[in-house]
Amino acid sequence: MIHKILWASDGSKDSIQSLKYAELLAKRFKSQILSLFAIPDYYDVVDKFPQDEKNRFIKWIEETKSKERKALEDIGKDLKVKGIDFRIEITSGIPYKEILKIAERENVDLIALGKGRAVEKSILGGTALKVLRRSSLPVLTAREDKRGLDIKRILVPVDLSHGLSKDLDYAVLLSKTLGSIIYLLNVVEVGEHAFPLEIAEQMKGFSYREIVESMGKVNIKENIEASAEVAKNAWRGIVKFADERNIDLIVMMSYGGGKFKEDFIGSVAEKVIQEASCPVVTMSP
Numbered sequence: 161m162i163h164k165i166l167w168a169s170d171g172s173k174d175s176i177q178s179l180k181y182a183e184l185l186a187k188r189f190k191s192q193i194l195s196l197f198a199i200p201d202y203y204d205v206v207d208k209f210p211q212d213e214k215n216r217f218i219k220w221i222e223e224t225k226s227k228e229r230k231a232l233e234d235i236g237k238d239l240k241v242k243g244i245d246f247r248i249e250i251t252s253g254i255p256y257k258e259i260l261k262i263a264e265r266e267n268v269d270l271i272a273l274g275k276g277r278a279v280e281k282s283i284l285g286g287t288a289l290k291v292l293r294r295s296s297l298p299v300l301t302a303r304e305d306k307r308g309l310d311i312k313r314i315l316v317p318v319d320l321s322h323g324l325s326k327d328l329d330y331a332v333l334l335s336k337t338l339g340s341i342i343y344l345l346n347v348v349e350v351g352e353h354a355f356p357l358e359i360a361e362q363m364k365g366f367s368y369r370e371i372v373e374s375m376g377k378v379n380i381k382e383n384i385e386a387s388a389e390v391a392k393n394a395w396r397g398i399v400k401f402a403d404e405r406n407i408d409l410i411v412m413m414s415y416g417g418g419k420f421k422e423d424f425i426g427s428v429a430e431k432v433i434q435e436a437s438c439p440v441v442t443m444s445p
Contacts (some may be wrong), residue, residue, distance in 0.1 A: 161269070161333075162185055162189040162191050162269045162270055162333075163189070163191055163192065163269055164192045164193075164194060164196070164253070164266060164267065164268045164269055164270075164275050164381060165185060165186060165191050165192070165193050165194065165268060165269065165270045165271075165272055166181045166194050166196060166259065166262065166263045166266065166268040166270070166271045166272070167182045167193050167194065167195050167196065167272045167273070168255070168259045168267070168271065168272070168273040168287075168291075169194050169195055169196065169197045169228075169232065170197070170255070170273075170274065170276075170287070171197075171228070171231070172274050172276065173304040174273075174274025174275050174276060174302060174303050174304055175273060175274035175276070176274075176304070177274060177302040177303060177304045177439075178272040178273050178300060178301065178439070179193075179195075179235070179272070180273050180302075181272060181300060181302055181309065181311075181385050182270075182272040182300070182353055183239065183242070183244060183279055184305070184309055184310070184311065185270070186239075186244045186245075187243075187244065188302060188337050188338055189317060189337060191245075191269070192244075192245040192246070192247065193239065193244060193245070193246050193247070194231050194247045194249065194262075194268065195235070195236070195246065195247065195248050195249065196249050196250075196251070196258065196259060196262055197228045197229075197232065197248075197249075197250045197251075198251050198252070198253055198254075198255040198258035199221060199224050199225065199228075199249075199250070199252045199253075200252075200253075200254065200255060204424050208285070209442060210425070213214060214251045216419055217344065225250050225252075228250055229248065229250055231311055232248045232250075233248065236248060246411040249262060255287045256287045256290035256291050256294070256360055259271065259273070259277055259287070260291065260294055260295060263295070263297055266373060268297065269297070269298070270297065270298050270299075270300060270424075270441075271295060271298070271300070272299075272300045272301075272302070273288055273296055273299070273300075273301060274286045274288065274301070274302060274303065274304075275288055275290065275301045275302065275303045275434070276289075279369070280403045288301055289430075292414055292429075292433070295444065297439050297443055298330060298440065298442070298443045299414075299442050299443075300437060300439055300440070300441045301433055301442070302439035302440075303437075303439075305437060305438075307408075307437070308437070311334065311338045311409045312338070312339070312340050312341065312408055313340060313341055313343065313403065313405060313406060313407045313408050313409075314331045314334060314335060314340045314341070314342045314343070314407070314408065314409050314411060315329050315343045315345060315398070315402055315405070315407040315409070315410045315411070316331045316342060316343065316344050316345070316408075316410075316411050316412065317340075317345050317346070317347065317394070317398045317410070317412050317428075317432075318344055318345065318346050318371060318374075319346070319413075325413060325445075326413075326443060327388055327411050327412050327441075327443050328342075328344070328411075329415050330411055330441065330443060331411040334409070334411070335383065340352065340383075340385040340409075341383045341384070341385065341407070342383065342385070343384075343385050343387050343401070343405065343407070344371050344384055344385070344386050344387065345388070345389065345397075345398065345401055346367045346368075346370070346387075346388050346389075347388075347390070347391050347393075347394045347397030347398060347401075348363045348364055348367050348388065348389070348390045348391070348397075349391065349394055349397075350363075350390055350391070350392060351391050351392060351394070361367055363390060364388045364389065364390050366389070367388035368386055368387070368388040371387075371388065372384040372386050387401065389401055390392045393428075394428045395427075395428045395431035395435065396430050398412075398428070398432050398436075399431075399432060399435045399436050402436055402437070402438060403437065406423070408434055408438055408440055409438055409440070409441065410432060410438060410439075410440045410441070411440075411441045412429055412432065412440065412441075412442060412443070413429065413442070413443055413444070413445060414429045414442035414443060414444050415431075429442055
């Protein structure tokens, strides 16, 4: 069950979109939403400022806290009318560290935040990327979008070499409460090879049968459809499938490859999060 959701607010449109999904899940699961606004304090730099500049910075921090608290209180009043328990916490520090620290302290079940803007060479906002890299909890990322806020179609990409994993279990949990259909998708990667159509179809058919057999082994009875596609690479196939089937949510493992690395998020997951028009829930192994 999803008892508590940590919504990390930064005032951006992406952040507000992630709140909308947090609200949707909170209604269905009767969850509490804990809103967090973390103000970057930069105290290691500010300590070198002259005293008057330091005082000005401290004043800015306090004014920002007051402003953000007012904004969150207004959101809280609206959600309370809708029957949602909403708490507020405002801290100072390094945002991603505050998010992870409070998520652990509060024993939350899901972190929700905006995808953010690209930073340097990374394709996700800096805070989102760092949370995704380090969180042991499921993380929902969303970008501002005009799509309807409902979750009726959930996509779970599968890597047949690893079998079905806990991302499917999580999707099943959501599906039972939301009444969603789950699509299990394996993408046959062909790279730059121009396979004849009949060979590509054979590969696709083999992949489909593998998924069906895997579903049979774990005795899945929920509303699940097996799907297989052929694409240049996995992330393109996933995003294309999500667009064509009007997927409302993607649930997938966040780390790819063999060995787990603390500061590495799988390239497939990273590209899907960036390119998909729908929100994505990522989970660590």
